[in-house]
Amino acid sequence: MREFNVLVVDDEQEFREITVKRLEKRGLKVKSAESGEKALEILEHSYTDVVLLDVKMPGLDGIETLRRIRNMKPLVEVVLLTGHASVDSGIEGMKLGAFDYLMKPIELEPLLEKLADANEKKRLHQEKIEQAQIKRNMSKPA
C-alpha cells in the first residue's frame, strides 16, 4: 500500500488513539485533531492527503469543517465518519464534496480501503493538475 498522510478528526480521545495506532501500524502517516478548529490549523501547517472527519462534534461540526477544508485545501479528500447518521446529513456531506460517508461501527479493513481510495483519487487529481501545468510550461516559449 502506498504511504499517505491521514488526519483523524474526532472529539473522542480513545477513538483517536486507537485509530491512529492501527493506521500507523498499517504504514500510514497519521495525525489527529480533537476539533474542527484544530483540524483546520493542522491542515494549514502540515501536508495531508485524506481527512477522516467525524460529523458530530462540539464546536465546529463536521459539515462546517468540511466546507472550510474544501475552501482551504480543495485537493484534500475528506471521508465522513459518524455514529449518528441520517441519510440527509450523508447527502449534504456528499454534496459538499466529501469522498464518502461511513458509519460507525466500521472495521479497519473497509476503512483503510476507503481511505486508500480517497488518496488514490486525490493522487490522480493531483497528477492531472501537474500534467496540465507541464503542458502549460511546455507551451511557453523558453
Place this chain on the structure above:
Amino acid sequence: MEINNYNRAWRRLTGAFCLLITVPVTILVLVTASSLKEAAIEKVEVSLGRLIEHKKDVITLFLEEKEDLLTMMVGMYPVTYLGRQENLNDLFIAVNTAGSIVDLHVIDSSGKQLAYVGPYAQSLIDKNYQDAAWFQDVLINGSHVSDVFLGFRNVPHFVVAVSDPLKTYVLRATVNSEQFNNLLLSTQIGPHGDSFIVNSEGTLQTPSRAGLTELNNEDRLLLEHHEGTTIIKREESIVATRWVKDGQWCLIVKALVEDSLAPFYKVRNDIIFVIFVTSAVFLTIAVLFAKYFLQRIEKEARNKAELGHQMVQMEKMATVGRLAAGIAHEINNPLQMITSQAGWIAELLPEEEPGKVKNLDEYTKAVEQIRHHVRRAGVITHRLLGFSRKISVEKQNVQLNDLIEETISFVEKEAGYNNVSIIRNYAEALPVTAIDGPQLQQVFLNLINNAIDEIGQGGIIEIRTALEGNTKLIVEFADNGHGIKPENLKRIFDPFFTTKDPGKGTGLGLYISYDIVKKLGGTISVANRNSGGAVFTIVLPIMSLG
C-alpha cells in the same frame, strides 16, 4: 357502541321532531275543530232565530188575514143578508179563491145555524152551537181562533169566527188545516229537524215532521210563556220557541246539531286531512333530515377519528424514530470502540510467540466472535438509522409497474419454492414519477417477503396498482394469509415489533419501509381484508423531475 349512540340520537331526534310537529298540529286541529263547531252551531242558532221569527210573521199574517176577511164581511153585510143561504153561497165563491176556507157558517146569537156553505152541509144542518166554548168566546170577545180539532167531520181543522159589532150573529170559517200545515213545510233545518205548533196544553196543532204525536217531558218544559224567541241548546239539538196568536199557540222548531254539522264535518275532515298530509310530509322530511344529518355527523366523526388515529400514528412513529436514532447513535460509538480494540488485539496477537501464549487460538476465536457480534449489532443500528440504504442523491423517473416487476424477479425463486403465486393487477399506462427507485424497491421487497413468509405453501399474493386523481399512485400488496390481529395493527410499523419466531425477524422491515415511504412523501397503511389476509396500501405522490 358508537353506532348505538348514533341510533339512539337518531331515535331521540326523530321523536323530538315528531313531538314538535304532532303536538302543535293536534292542538291546532282540536282548536280549529272546536271553533269551527261553535261557529257552525252559532250559525244554526242565528238561522233558527231568523226562521222562527219569519214563520211567526207568516202564521200571524195568515190568521189575521182570515180574521180580517171575516170581520170585513160581518161589517159589510147584516145578518138578514148573510142569513140567507144563496147570499152566503155567492160570498163563499167570491172570497174563497185561494181555497183556504173549507166552509162558512152563519149562526145567530142564540146558536142556531142560519146558513151554511161547504162540503158537510148534510151532517151539520140544524146544529146548535149555543153551548160551544168557542161560540161563547166569540160573543164575548168578538173573535175566536180555535185550536185544531177533529170536530164532527173527523178531519183536523180549526175555525176562525167573528161576530158583528152588535153581536147579532156569528160568521164562522173553517180553515183548511192542510194549507195551514203547508206554511210550516219550509220551516225545517236539516233532514232530521222538526217543526210544529202546540197549544198551551201541549197538544200538537200541526203534525210533527219527526212523527211525534204528543210532547215528551223534556219538550213540555218549553211551554213556558215568554216574549220573543227563545233558543235552547240541548245535547243533541237546538230548539227555538216562539209564542204566537197571543200566547195561545207555541211554534217550536228543532234542529238536530248533527244535521247542521254536516258542512262542518266536511270542512273539519278536509282540514284534518290537509293537516295530516302536511304533517306526514313534514315528519318524513324531518326524519329523513335527521337521518341525513346524523349520517353526516357520524361520517365526519369517523373521518376525524381516522385522521386523529393517523396523526397519532405519525407522531408515534416520529417519536419512535427519533428514539431509535438516538439509541443507535449512542450505541454506535461504543460499538466502534469495541470493534477497534478487538481488531487491535487481533492484529497484535500473531506477533506473540505461540509457545508463550497458552490459549492463543482461544483468544483469536474470542476476538473474532466479538467482531462478529459487533457487526451484527452494527447491522441493526445501521438499518435503524437508514444508513444501510443506498443513498442515491438523484431521483429518477420510475414506472411503478416496471419497478414492481423487477422486484418480483428477485423473489420469484423463493415464491416458487413456497408454491406462492403472485397475481399482477396493474393499472395500464401509469404515469412515471420522480422517486428514489432503489429505496422504493426495498419497501416492495420487504412487503413481498413478509407476505411470502406469512402465507406459506400455496398462498396467493395480489399486487395492484392504480392511479388516484392524477396526482397519486397507489400500490396494494394483498395476501390471503391469516391477517393481522387487531391489537397488532397499531404496532405493526413499530421498530423491533415482530410476530415471527425469535431470531427469524428483526422487526425492522416494516419500520424501515414506513420510514422510506414517509421520506418519499407518501403514506403506507395496513388493513385486514374482509376475505381474509392483510393488505398493505402505499400511496405515492406523482412528481416530476426538477
